[in-house]
Amino acid sequence: MPERKRLTLKDLAAEINVHYSTVSRVMNPATRHLVAEDVAARVLALADERGFRPNRIAAGLRTQRSGLVGVVLPDIANPVFPPILAGIEAVLCQQGYVPIVVNAGTDKARQRYVIDQLLGRQVEGLVLATAERDDPVLEYCVAQRIPVVMVNRGEDTGRASCVVSDSLLAMRLTVDHLVGLGHRQIGHIAGPSTLSTGFLRREGFVRAVRRHRLRAGQWQVIEAASYSREAGREACERLLAEFPGMTAIAAGNDLIAMGCYDCLRARGLRCPDDISVIGHNDMPFVDALSPPLTTVRIAVHQMGEEAAKLLLSKLSQPDAKAVTVELTPELIVRGSTAAPPAA
Amino acid sequence: MPERKRLTLKDLAAEINVHYSTVSRVMNPATRHLVAEDVAARVLALADERGFRPNRIAAGLRTQRSGLVGVVLPDIANPVFPPILAGIEAVLCQQGYVPIVVNAGTDKARQRYVIDQLLGRQVEGLVLATAERDDPVLEYCVAQRIPVVMVNRGEDTGRASCVVSDSLLAMRLTVDHLVGLGHRQIGHIAGPSTLSTGFLRREGFVRAVRRHRLRAGQWQVIEAASYSREAGREACERLLAEFPGMTAIAAGNDLIAMGCYDCLRARGLRCPDDISVIGHNDMPFVDALSPPLTTVRIAVHQMGEEAAKLLLSKLSQPDAKAVTVELTPELIVRGSTAAPPAA
DNA sequence: CTGAAAGCGCTTACAG
DNA sequence: CTGAAAGCGCTTACAG
Numbered sequence: 096m097p098e099r100k101r102l103t104l105k106d107l108a109a110e111i112n113v114h115y116s117t118v119s120r121v122m123n124p125a126t127r128h129l130v131a132e133d134v135a136a137r138v139l140a141l142a143d144e145r146g147f148r149p150n151r152i153a154a155g156l157r158t159q160r161s162g163l164v165g166v167v168l169p170d171i172a173n174p175v176f177p178p179i180l181a182g183i184e185a186v187l188c189q190q191g192y193v194p195i196v197v198n199a200g201t202d203k204a205r206q207r208y209v210i211d212q213l214l215g216r217q218v219e220g221l222v223l224a225t226a227e228r229d230d231p232v233l234e235y236c237v238a239q240r241i242p243v244v245m246v247n248r249g250e251d252t253g254r255a256s257c258v259v260s261d262s263l264l265a266m267r268l269t270v271d272h273l274v275g276l277g278h279r280q281i282g283h284i285a286g287p288s289t290l291s292t293g294f295l296r297r298e299g300f301v302r303a304v305r306r307h308r309l310r311a312g313q314w315q316v317i318e319a320a321s322y323s324r325e326a327g328r329e330a331c332e333r334l335l336a337e338f339p340g341m342t343a344i345a346a347g348n349d350l351i352a353m354g355c356y357d358c359l360r361a362r363g364l365r366c367p368d369d370i371s372v373i374g375h376n377d378m379p380f381v382d383a384l385s386p387p388l389t390t391v392r393i394a395v396h397q398m399g400e401e402a403a404k405l406l407l408s409k410l411s412q413p414d415a416k417a418v419t420v421e422l423t424p425e426l427i428v429r430g431s432t433a434a435p436p437a438a
Numbered sequence: 439m440p441e442r443k444r445l446t447l448k449d450l451a452a453e454i455n456v457h458y459s460t461v462s463r464v465m466n467p468a469t470r471h472l473v474a475e476d477v478a479a480r481v482l483a484l485a486d487e488r489g490f491r492p493n494r495i496a497a498g499l500r501t502q503r504s505g506l507v508g509v510v511l512p513d514i515a516n517p518v519f520p521p522i523l524a525g526i527e528a529v530l531c532q533q534g535y536v537p538i539v540v541n542a543g544t545d546k547a548r549q550r551y552v553i554d555q556l557l558g559r560q561v562e563g564l565v566l567a568t569a570e571r572d573d574p575v576l577e578y579c580v581a582q583r584i585p586v587v588m589v590n591r592g593e594d595t596g597r598a599s600c601v602v603s604d605s606l607l608a609m610r611l612t613v614d615h616l617v618g619l620g621h622r623q624i625g626h627i628a629g630p631s632t633l634s635t636g637f638l639r640r641e642g643f644v645r646a647v648r649r650h651r652l653r654a655g656q657w658q659v660i661e662a663a664s665y666s667r668e669a670g671r672e673a674c675e676r677l678l679a680e681f682p683g684m685t686a687i688a689a690g691n692d693l694i695a696m697g698c699y700d701c702l703r704a705r706g707l708r709c710p711d712d713i714s715v716i717g718h719n720d721m722p723f724v725d726a727l728s729p730p731l732t733t734v735r736i737a738v739h740q741m742g743e744e745a746a747k748l749l750l751s752k753l754s755q756p757d758a759k760a761v762t763v764e765l766t767p768e769l770i771v772r773g774s775t776a777a778p779p780a781a
Numbered sequence: 782c783t784g785a786a787a788g789c790g791c792t793t794a795c796a797g
Numbered sequence: 798c799t800g801a802a803a804g805c806g807c808t809t810a811c812a813g
Contacts, residue, residue: 101806103805103806103807104806104807105806113783113784114783114784114785115784115806115807116783116784116785116786116807116808116809117782117783117784119806119807119808119809120783120808120809123808126808126809129782129783130782130783131782131783134782134783146582148554148557148558149558149806149807150499150558150560150805150806150807151558151559151560151807152495152498152499152504152559152560152805152806152807153499153789153805153806153807153808154806154807154808155495155789155807156493156495156496156499156788156789156790156791156805156806156807157788157789157806157807157808157809158789158807158808158809159789161495162559171520171523171524171527172520172521172524172722174517174520174722176520177514177515177517177519177520178515180514180539181514181515181541184514184539184540184541185541188540188555193538193540193555193559194538194539195536195537195538196523196527196537196539197527197531197536198524198527198528211491212531212536214491215491215492215493215494216494216495216505216536217493217494217495239489353723353726356726357726379515379517380696380723380727383696383699383700383727384723384726384727384728385727385728444790446789446790446791447790447791448790456799456800457799457800457801458790458791458800459791459792459793459799459800459801459802460798460799460800462790462791462792462793463792463793463798463799466792469792469793472798472799473798473799474798474799477798477799492790492791493789493790493791494791495789495790495791496789496790496791496792496805497790497791497792498791498805499789499790499791499804499805499806499807500790500791500792500793500804500805501791501792501793501805502805
C-alpha cells in the first residue's frame with residue numbers, strides 16, 4: 096500500500112503544461128477571471144478528476160491568514176455550550192473559517208497556556224466563553240492585540256465585544272411571574288458574583304423585587320459556590336435556613352434549580368405546592384424533570400452565531416469599537432411554579 | 439495602536455547575533471542539546487521576555503505534519519458527544535495535537551464535503567462519530583489513505599479501528615435485570631438498524647431474551663426512526679398497540695426512553711408501576727427525571743480517550759492493522775424499573 | 782493572459 | 798557547536 100503523496104499545484108501544472116501559478120489562479124475563484132476560459136476549464140477538469148485540494152496551510156502561511164479561530168470553553172460538558180458552539184461553527188464555516196475548540200477549565204493560568212497554544216497555531220481571533228467580570232486572560236488577549244469576542248459571559252471594562260443574554264430583563268420576567276402568582280417571600284440563589292451572569296442576574300433580581308415594592312424581609316439573596324447542581328443544593332439548604340418563610344426560589348441557572356429540587360425532595364418539601372422554583376437557561380430536557388422546570392430561555396444558538404459574526408467583523412475592521420449584543424430572553428412557564436400555599 | 443507584527447525566528451536571532459537556525463534548534467526541545475548551553479540559555483531568556491511563540495503553521499508546512507486532527511460529529515448538541523469530545527481532546531492535547539471539530543449532520547454528501555475541507559487543512563487523521571454500518575464516507579477516507587478511527591459507532595467491514603461500548607453485554611445486563619424483576623413480556627425499541635449501535639443492541643436483546651427461553655409472544659422488537667425523543671414516543675405508541683401485554687420496555691437509548699415516558703404519561707400509564715422502562719447511555723441528568731431512569735452507563739469519556747489513542751498509534755504506525763476496542767458498560771438501577779404489576 | 786521569481790516562517794541535511 | 802542553504806506549497810506583484 097504505497098503512501099500516495101498529496102498532490103500539489105506543481106503536479107497538476109506539469110500534467111497540462113501550464114505554469115503552476117496559473118493553476119493557482121484557477122483554483123482561487125477570486126483570481127480565476129485572470130486566466131483564459133479554456134485553460135481554466137482544463138485545469139478545473141483535471142483538479143476535479145484528481146481530487147486536488149489546495150493546501151490551505153501553505154496558502155495561509157503565504158497570505159498570513161490561517162482561517163482558524165480559537166474557541167475557549169470552560170467545560171464542553173456543560174449543556175449550554177454545545178448549542179453555542181454549533182452557532183459559532185455554522186457562521187464561521189460559511190465564511191471559510193474553522194474553529195479550534197478547547198476545553199480550558201476555569202483556571203486562569205491554564206486558560207492562558209491554552210491560548211498560547213492557539214496563538215502559536217496562528218488563530219486569527221478568539222471566542223472566549225470563559226470570561227470573568229475582571230479577567231486577566233482578556234487583559235492578556237488585548238495586550239497581544241488578538242481579536243477577541245466574549246460569549247455568554249461579558250466583562251466589565253468594555254475592552255472587547257460580547258454577546259450575552261439580557262440578565263436584567265430575565266430576572267424581571269422571573270420576578271414578575273412569581274409576584275403575579277402571589278409570592279411575597281422570594282429567594283434568589285445567585286451564581287458566582289465573579290461572573291457577569293451571576294452578578295447581573297442578582298442585580299436584576301434586586302431591582303425587580305424593589306420595583307414590586309417588596310421590603311427587606313420579603314426577599315433574600317444567597318450566592319452559590321458555582322453553577323452546579325451540587326452547589327445549588329448546598330445553597331438551597333442555607334437559604335431555607337436563613338429564610339424560613341420563603342415560598343419561591345429564583346435559581347441562578349437550571350443546574351442550580353436542579354440542586355434545589357434535590358434539596359427540597361430530601362427535606363420532604365413539594366415543588367411547586369410548598370415552594371416554587373424557577374431556573375435560567377432552559378437547557379435541554381428540563382421540560383422532562385419532575386416537575387417540568389419553569390425557566391428563562393436564552394437564545395443559545397443565536398448567541399453563538401452573533402459571537403461569530405462579531406468576530407468576523409472585528410477581523411475585517413480591527414479598529415471598530417467594541418459592542419455588546421444583548422439577546423432577549425423568554426420566560427417558559429412549566430410546572431415548577433404555582434401560587435404559594437395558602438397561609 | 440500599531441498592529442504589532444508577530445515575532446519570527448529571524449527577529450530573535452538578529453537581537454542576539456546568532457543565526458536563526460540556532461534559535462530554531464533551541465526552541466525545539468528535541469534539538470536543544472545541539473546548541474551550547476549558554477547560547478541556549480540566552481535564546482530562551484529572550485524568547486520568554488518577548489513572548490515568542492514559533493509559528494506552528496510554518497513548521498507544519500516544512501515538516502509535513504500539521505498537528506491537526508479532524509473530529510466529525512453528526513450533532514454536537516447530542517449529549518453523548520461532549521464527553522467523548524472532552525476525552526479525545528484531553529489525550530490529543532497531551533501529544534501536541536489539536537482537534538478541529540465539525541458538525542457534519544447525517545447527510546453523507548455533506549459529511550464528505552466537510553471532510554474535504556478538513557483534508558484541505560492537512561489534518562493528519564480523522565475521528566468519525568458518524569459511521570453507519572456500511573459507510574460510503576469511511577470508504578472515501580480509506581481510499582484517500584487518511585488515518586481514521588470510529589468512535590461510539592462501529593462499522594462492519596473492519597477497514598478501520600473503532601472504539602465502542604459492548605452492546606451485546608449491555609443488552610444482556612438489561613434483559614437480565616428485567617427478567618430478574620419478574621418481567622416476561624418485554625419490548626425493545628431499537629435504534630436505526632443502519633447504525634451499529636441500533637443493530638447490535640437489537641441483536642443483543644434478541645440473544646438475551648432467547649437465553650432466558652422467552653418464547654415468541656413474550657418479546658417484541660420495533661425500530662425507531664431515529665435516536666430521538668420524538669421517534670421514541672412514536673415507536674412506543676406502535677409497540678403498545680402491537681404488544682398489549684407488555685410490562686417492560688428496553689429502549690435503544692435514553693432519548694428513546696424519554697419518548698417512552700412522554701407516551702406513557704400521555705396514555706395515563708405509570709412507570710414503573712404499569713410498565714418499566716430502561717434506557718441506554720446514562721446521559722447527564724437522567725437521574726433527575728421522574729422516575730429516575732434505570733439505564734446502562736457507557737464510558738463516554740474513556741471512549742474518547744481510547745479513540746484518540748488509537749488514532750495516535752495509527753499515525754505512528756500506519757501499517758498496523760485495525761482493532762476494535764470494546765468498553766464494558768455498567769447497569770445503573772434507578773427508579774424506572776420494578777416488578778411487573780400483579781396479573 | 783501567462784510565466785518567472787520572491788517570499789511567508791519554519792526545519793534540517795550539509796559543511797565547516 | 799554554528800551557519801548557510803534548500804525547500805515545504807502556496808500567492809502575488811512584476812514583466813512581457
